[in-house]
Amino acid sequence: MSEFEPVIGLEIHVQLSTRTKMFCGCALSFGAPPNTLTCPVCLGLPGTLPRANAQAIHFGLMIGLALESELAPRSIFHRKNYFYPDLPKGYQISQYDEPLCRGGRLGDVRIHRVHLEEDAAKLVHAGSSGRIHGSDASVVDFNRGGTPLAEIVTEPDVRSAAQAREGLTLLRTTLRRLGVSDVNMEEGSLRCDANISIRPAGSSALGTKTELKNMNSFRFLERGINAEIARQEAIVRAGGQVVQETLHFDPQSERITSLRSKEEAHDYRYFPEPDLVPVATSEEMLAAARGAMPELPAEREERLQSLGISAASARQLAWRSELGDYFEAALAHDGHSRPQAQPLANWVCNELVARVGEEDPNASNVRPEALAKLVALVSAKAVTVSNAKLVLDRLVADGGDPEQIVE
Amino acid sequence: MSTIDVIELTGAAAVEALERGELGAAELFDAYRAAAVDDDLNAYLWVAGDAPAQVPDGAPLAGVPLAVKDLFCTEGVPSQAGSKILAGYRPPYTATVVARLTAVGAPLLGKTNQDEFAMGSSNENSAFGPVLNPWDRTRVPGGSSGGSAAAVAAGSAPWAIGTDTGGSIRQPAALCGIVGLKPTYGTVSRYGMIAFASSLDQAGPLTRDVTDAALLLTHMVARDRCDATSIDFPGAIALPRSETLEGIRLGVPEELSGESDVGIERGVLDAFNATLRLAEGLGATIQTCHLPHAPHALSAYYVLAPAEASSNLARYDGVRYGLRVQDGGLVGMYTATRSQGFGTEVKRRIMLGTYALSSGYYEAYYGRAQRVRTKIAEDFRRAFEEFDFVVTPTAPSVAFELGAKTDDPLAMYLNDYCTVPMSLAGIPAISIPNGLSEGLPTGFQLAGPAFSENRILEAAYALEQAIGFDGTAARGAGP
Amino acid sequence: MIDREQVLHVARLARLELAEDEVRRMSAELSDVLDHIEKIGELDLDGVPPTTHVVEVSGALRPDVVEPSLPHDVALASAPAVADGGFLVPSPQADAEPA
Numbered sequence: 001m002s003e004f005e006p007v008i009g010l011e012i013h014v015q016l017s018t019r020t021k022m023f024c025g026c027a028l029s030f031g032a033p034p035n036t037l038t039c040p041v042c043l044g045l046p047g048t049l050p051r052a053n054a055q056a057i058h059f060g061l062m063i064g065l066a067l068e069s070e071l072a073p074r075s076i077f078h079r080k081n082y083f084y085p086d087l088p089k090g091y092q093i094s095q096y097d098e099p100l101c102r103g104g105r106l107g108d109v110r111i112h113r114v115h116l117e118e119d120a121a122k123l124v125h126a127g128s129s130g131r132i133h134g135s136d137a138s139v140v141d142f143n144r145g146g147t148p149l150a151e152i153v154t155e156p157d158v159r160s161a162a163q164a165r166e167g168l169t170l171l172r173t174t175l176r177r178l179g180v181s182d183v184n185m186e187e188g189s190l191r192c193d194a195n196i197s198i199r200p201a202g203s204s205a206l207g208t209k210t211e212l213k214n215m216n217s218f219r220f221l222e223r224g225i226n227a228e229i230a231r232q233e234a235i236v237r238a239g240g241q242v243v244q245e246t247l248h249f250d251p252q253s254e255r256i257t258s259l260r261s262k263e264e265a266h267d268y269r270y271f272p273e274p275d276l277v278p279v280a281t282s283e284e285m286l287a288a289a290r291g292a293m294p295e296l297p298a299e300r301e302e303r304l305q306s307l308g309i310s311a312a313s314a315r316q317l318a319w320r321s322e323l324g325d326y327f328e329a330a331l332a333h334d335g336h337s338r339p340q341a342q343p344l345a346n347w348v349c350n351e352l353v354a355r356v357g358e359e360d361p362n363a364s365n366v367r368p369e370a371l372a373k374l375v376a377l378v379s380a381k382a383v384t385v386s387n388a389k390l391v392l393d394r395l396v397a398d399g400g401d402p403e404q405i406v407e
Numbered sequence: 408m409s410t411i412d413v414i415e416l417t418g419a420a421a422v423e424a425l426e427r428g429e430l431g432a433a434e435l436f437d438a439y440r441a442a443a444v445d446d447d448l449n450a451y452l453w454v455a456g457d458a459p460a461q462v463p464d465g466a467p468l469a470g471v472p473l474a475v476k477d478l479f480c481t482e483g484v485p486s487q488a489g490s491k492i493l494a495g496y497r498p499p500y501t502a503t504v505v506a507r508l509t510a511v512g513a514p515l516l517g518k519t520n521q522d523e524f525a526m527g528s529s530n531e532n533s534a535f536g537p538v539l540n541p542w543d544r545t546r547v548p549g550g551s552s553g554g555s556a557a558a559v560a561a562g563s564a565p566w567a568i569g570t571d572t573g574g575s576i577r578q579p580a581a582l583c584g585i586v587g588l589k590p591t592y593g594t595v596s597r598y599g600m601i602a603f604a605s606s607l608d609q610a611g612p613l614t615r616d617v618t619d620a621a622l623l624l625t626h627m628v629a630r631d632r633c634d635a636t637s638i639d640f641p642g643a644i645a646l647p648r649s650e651t652l653e654g655i656r657l658g659v660p661e662e663l664s665g666e667s668d669v670g671i672e673r674g675v676l677d678a679f680n681a682t683l684r685l686a687e688g689l690g691a692t693i694q695t696c697h698l699p700h701a702p703h704a705l706s707a708y709y710v711l712a713p714a715e716a717s718s719n720l721a722r723y724d725g726v727r728y729g730l731r732v733q734d735g736g737l738v739g740m741y742t743a744t745r746s747q748g749f750g751t752e753v754k755r756r757i758m759l760g761t762y763a764l765s766s767g768y769y770e771a772y773y774g775r776a777q778r779v780r781t782k783i784a785e786d787f788r789r790a791f792e793e794f795d796f797v798v799t800p801t802a803p804s805v806a807f808e809l810g811a812k813t814d815d816p817l818a819m820y821l822n823d824y825c826t827v828p829m830s831l832a833g834i835p836a837i838s839i840p841n842g843l844s845e846g847l848p849t850g851f852q853l854a855g856p857a858f859s860e861n862r863i864l865e866a867a868y869a870l871e872q873a874i875g876f877d878g879t880a881a882r883g884a885g886p
Numbered sequence: 887m888i889d890r891e892q893v894l895h896v897a898r899l900a901r902l903e904l905a906e907d908e909v910r911r912m913s914a915e916l917s918d919v920l921d922h923i924e925k926i927g928e929l930d931l932d933g934v935p936p937t938t939h940v941v942e943v944s945g946a947l948r949p950d951v952v953e954p955s956l957p958h959d960v961a962l963a964s965a966p967a968v969a970d971g972g973f974l975v976p977s978p979q980a981d982a983e984p985a
Contacts, residue, residue: 018950025953034971038961039953040500044722046493046601047480047502049634055950076938081718081764083741083901085975090721125977126969133733136980139972140726142961267899269764271773272938274605274715276635277946499960593941606939635946636939706923717900724901726973728964737976741901754902759916761900762888775926777936782929784937816915817922833940857941 004198004236006229007206008158009112012171014150014181015119015189016059021146022118023050023093029143042146044088049275052077056148057100057279059180060116061289063150064101066174066296067111073281075100075115077273082266085140086120093118094151096270100279106174109167110155121145150180156195156206161225165218166319168192170297173321177294185217194225197242198232207232208242212249213259218358224249227256300324304345313345322360323348330368330375344375351389355396365399366392374402382406413438414882418471418566418619419646425469432470433458436514439472442563443517448539448548450558452477453485454517466512467626473513474564476555477521478601479505479610488601489521489551491534492723492730492748502599503631504568504610511626516564519554523750524720525575525603527551528822531813532752539809540583541881542847546806549579549822551603555613556583562882566614566623570600572607573708574802574826577838580613581801581850584840584878586867587613588620589826591857592833593638596631602719604712605636607830615878617839617868621646624860645861647868652689655866658696658794659683663825670821671803674844679800682841682851685873686798696790696797700782704828707783709820710763710776711831716753717760723748755816784832791856796866799825801838801850829854837867840876848876888916 020027024041041048064071078096095115104111122144126137152171158164172183172190182189191214197207212228215221227249232242246259295303301318305311317324327348331341348361352371356364374391377383383391383406391405408430416424424430436458443454451474462470475481478488480498487493501509509515522532530538530553538553540546541561548557552569556579559567569576571589580587588611595610602608612623621644628640664671664679671679683693725731725744734743749757763772790797802822812819829836834857841851851870855863888896893913897904904912955961958971967974 020948020950020952025948025951026955027952033958035961035973036958037955039955040498043727043956043961045480045498045500045728046486046488046496046722047478047498047599049598049636051633051635051946051948053950054947057947079718081721083721083724085724085726085737085973085978088722088727090724091718123975123978124970124972126974132967132974132976135736136977137969137974138977139970139974141972267766269718269761269766269769269899271714271718271764271769274636274938275602277939277943279947280944496964499956499963591941593943632948636941636943638941638943700929703926703929706926709919709923710926721901725966726975729966731966733976735976736980737978738901740976742903745901746903749902754904755912755915757900757902758893758896758912759919762892762896762916762920765896765899771927772923774936775929775931777938778931778934779926779929780937780940781934782931784940817918820919831940 002233003201004233005201006159007156007197007199008164008225009156009195010154010158010164010167011193011195012152012168013191014152014175014183016056016148016150017179017181018053018055018059018148020053022053022056022116022148023146026146028147032143034139034141034143037143042088043142050093052276052279053148056116058285058289060100060114060150061281061285062178062180062292063152063175064104064114065289065293066178067101067104067106067114067152069101069104069111069114071101071281071286072098074098075279075281077276078270079273081269084120085138086123086145088121088142088145092120093273093276106154106167107170109157112153112155114150114152117149117151119144119147119149161222161229164194164225165222168218168221170319173297173319176321177296179294188216191216192221194221196225196228196232198229198236208244210242210244211246213246215249220249220251223251223254227254231256297321307341309341309345313349316349317345322362323353326361326368330372333369333372340379343379344372347371347375351392355392364396366395367399370395370400370402377402377406410438414442414562415879416565417615419622421471421565422469422622425471432462435470436472436516439516439564443558446558446561446563448541448544448557448561449536450519450538450554450561450563451517452487452520452535452554455515459514462512462514463510468508468512470512470514471565472516473508474516474519474555474558474567475505476552476567476569477518478525478570479568480599480601481505481515481518484515485518486601488525489523489533489535490748490750490753492744494534494730496729500599503596503633504627505599507629508568508623508626519558519567521554522551523753524601524716525551525570525572526716526752526756528574528578528819529812530554530579531809532750534750537809540806542584543806546808546847547582549582549802549806551575552613553579556580556585556587559583559613559615560585560878560881566612566619568610568623568627569613570608570610571830572603572712573830574823576611576613577826577836577850577852578802578822580838582806582848584848584876584881585613585615586617586620586837586839587611588624588837589829589835590624590628590860591835593636594628594640596629596634596637598631598633604715605719606715607712617864617871618646620837621864641858644864647864649865649869650872652686652691652866652869655691655796656794657683657686657691657693658790658797659693660696660698660701660790660797660799662698662701663799663828671800672805672844675800675802675804675849678842678844678849679851682870682874686870689869689873696794698783698786698790698797698828700779700786701828703779704783704831705820705824707776707779708823708827708831709759710772711780713756713760714763714773715760717757717764720753720757752816780831783828787832787834787856795855796863797854799852801825801852805844805847805849825852833857835860835863837863839867839871840874840878842874842876888913888920
């Protein structure tokens with residue numbers, strides 16, 4: 001047991017799958033050539049004004065409902081002022097002290113708030129064609145600029161990298177079920193920052209926190225947080241002090257580097273965005289959000305348990321919704337050889353996952369009805385468990401019908 | 408018709424002449440185009456090359472051309488907001504209000520000079536040189552819509568549009584002897600208006616008489632889906648006809664018409680008081696009223712407007728349009744571009760606004776100023792329970808000499824003393840020519856509750872008839 | 887009062903560079919204006935709500951319907967420098983100070 005306890009809060013940015021950007025009618029970009037999805041508004045041309053996307057607010061309310069947040073009857077957009085080439089207006093329109101949703105929970109982690117904002121543009125290093133006075137240069141592509149984001153901020157309730165990963169997994173599943181985002185970390189539609197501090201185990205004081213930015217996969221999230229905890233522990237053990245700063249984790253070298261220079265001392269000069277009026281959440285908007293809610297992981301977990309599935313399997317199937325979907329497809333397989341829920345759940349959660357890993361089993365060679373048939377054969381003792389595992393190997397490799405393979 | 412006669416027509420009279428066929432749209436446009444090209448007041452920054460191919464049949468404004476303040480975006484036409492940082496900038500779209508007016512038959516005649524980003528009360532803050540007052544070329548035309556006001560007064564435009572943030576339509580209208588109207592905030596779309604202070608900016612007409620102001624305004628008000636803060640004007644704007652002020656109660660706020668605090672010039676006060684007597688003669692009752700927070704309006708304004716401006720002007724960073732000055736890396740490019748692109752007054756206000764929003768000062772400045780704004784709006788609401796209109800001199804002085812106040816920002820800011828309270832309250836106000844003091848025009852301001860434009864126009868029209876101001880001297884007063 | 891240090895700090899935040907005489911003049915002028923502005927400190931504003939918008943508008947949300955974007959060449963037409971189909975800028979990394 002370590003002498004230190006990590007205290008971690010997560011800030012998760014989710015790109016919403018609306019048709020258009022947060023404040024203008026440009027379509028969202030999926031790999032379109034640079035600067036082909038821009039307009040006077042999202043380029044920040046003089047004289048232009050933002051108009052808030054009703055669908056983004058609808059999605060924000062759905063997220064708030066899923067996280068059991070309190071939905072604000074009135075929320076306000078602010079301007080967050082700073083200069084950066086990916087920020088065309090010199091400010092980001094974001095919510096500040098009157099967000100769309102407050103409070104709530106994600107599993108056993110409390111939610112602080114959920115608010116809406118606009119994404120920055122993309123800055124790419126320029127090739128040899130683009131140097132300025134012999135110096136390095138970048139090229140700005142405003143296609144992504146203005147994409148609607150929901151920022152979900154947790155309370156500092158997370159105590160380990162593994163718990164952070166677990167929480168983010170549940171969030172991803174929830175958002176996928178809601179249909180409000182692609183939630184793809186590699187493509188950047190789900191991005192996670194972590195605020196990390198450590199304190200002597202058993203203490204309730206808060207240490208100085210650092211912000212670890214933009215870890216772009218679940219694996220890096222876990223490794224990055226662990227690396228930062230180790231770094232802070234080393235500093236404190238050596239009698240030093242952790243400095244409050246923004247950090248970047250490089251997954252290749254596993255090194256942590258400081259992201260911003262001192263000049264960037266934060267002073268965002270927030271003030272209410274005068275170009276937008278407050279968002280009044282009407283009864284109609286609430287009803288529409290409630291009406292659009294699908295079954296959420298917690299509800300699915302409960303329902304699966306009621307089928308006689310163990311708590312651990314039910315959670316795994318509910319939290320990794322693609323596993324749950326696969327399981328339910330297999331369970332629904334009609335026929336004389338209908339498997340029982342618990343053995344099938346075991347085969348999905350243990351044997352199949354061991355073979356396909358993080359992949360979506362629906363995309364594997366093993367069709368749900370094939371697995372259902374195999375599990376039924378085992379239950380009927382038509383095949384031994386160890387032989388069935390060999391059959392599953394064959395199914396993963398080549399697909400096919402288990403009955404034929406058994407013969 | 409001779410060119411002189413054509414140019415003496417008001418906008419409404421020109422519409423009638425065009426509709427009766429006494430005048431051709433091309434003839435009218437060319438007469439004004441020639442006057443605008445010959446303009447020696449530096450009122451124009453760009454003049455249209457040709458008459459428009461065609462004026463839509465039956466268009467209500469029949470082809471009477473329009474001068475437009477530089478800060479309105481006009482597709483393919485320089486729109487520079489009077490700033491070096493936007494020198495030569497040609498936007499890919501047109502401001503809603505300009506598009507609306509063009510569509511009803513008021514083609515673009517030219518873009519008029521202004522104080523840089525509408526920050527100023529003398530038009531001396533233009534990167535393209537000051538505008539001269541047609542009544543006396545050694546004096547300023549007021550600002551920030553100084554080019555629009557001077558062009559209309561001098562007869563190089565039949566009418567014009569400008570913008571008013573704290574008095575930028577009304578004050579130059581007063582100093583140039585024309586009519587300037589600031590409508591209720593939100594009734595005219597801000598889309599395409601290069602922003603100074605978003606919560607205060609409002610477009611409005613600058614015209615030779617009240618009828619023209621009503622006629623232009625008719626086609627300016629409308630909710631615009633591109634401007635989330637825009638609202639429908641209840642009903643329509645009607646052309647004013649009233650010749651009496653029977654039953655009208657005018658409130659004269661002690662705080663905005665005394666001699667003590669503001670230092671309103673004797674001659675301006677005399678002209679103001681003379682008009683009050685005329686109003687009484689027309690049947691109005693006149694009483695002193697109180698706007699207890701009005702003396703604090705200027706302070707609140709000089710927090711709120713610069714704060715919003717500091718953010719609105721952050722987009723001029725040399726990345727996507729406008730000036731870029733390369734100096735080292737990214738931060739060097741930003742600072743060199745902005746330091747060389749913005750003029751002194753703009754930098755001063757960016758500094759003031761950045762300071763007021765910066766960490767630790769927000770509540771003391773911005774937060775308090777927003778609360779003062781609430782109190783000022785309440786003051787007006789209370790006054791309008793007893794009075795139909797609040798009336799004041801528009802500006803504390805007649806047009807002052809070029810250079811007289813350029814070294815004293817505070818003295819310059821005091822020009823807006825009587826116009827800023829209405830801007831903070833978002834209510835409509837008009838300035839009408841109010842006779843001369845020492846040979847220079849003075850202005851009479853009428854302000855009413857939100858959406859009272861029709862009543863304001865009626866009262867202003869009745870007063871205008873009684874005052875009988877003659878502005879031809881400015882048009883004949885060439886060198 | 888706004889002193890030299892504050893003037894320099896604010897100028898940095900606003901990405902403005904002031905020459906030495908401008909710093910002095912700005913400090914004096916801004917102090918004058920701030921002295922005037924600080925009169926609002928005398929008012930009793932306890933319990934007074936702030937005004938952010940003079941008119942409250944409801945239903946100003948935009949339906950999620952795609953509108954045409956600008957043609958690529960128009961989007962870049964006013965750019966001071968262009969490369970690889972985008973807006974060319976000095977690299978922000980080049981500014982980062984050594985830790």
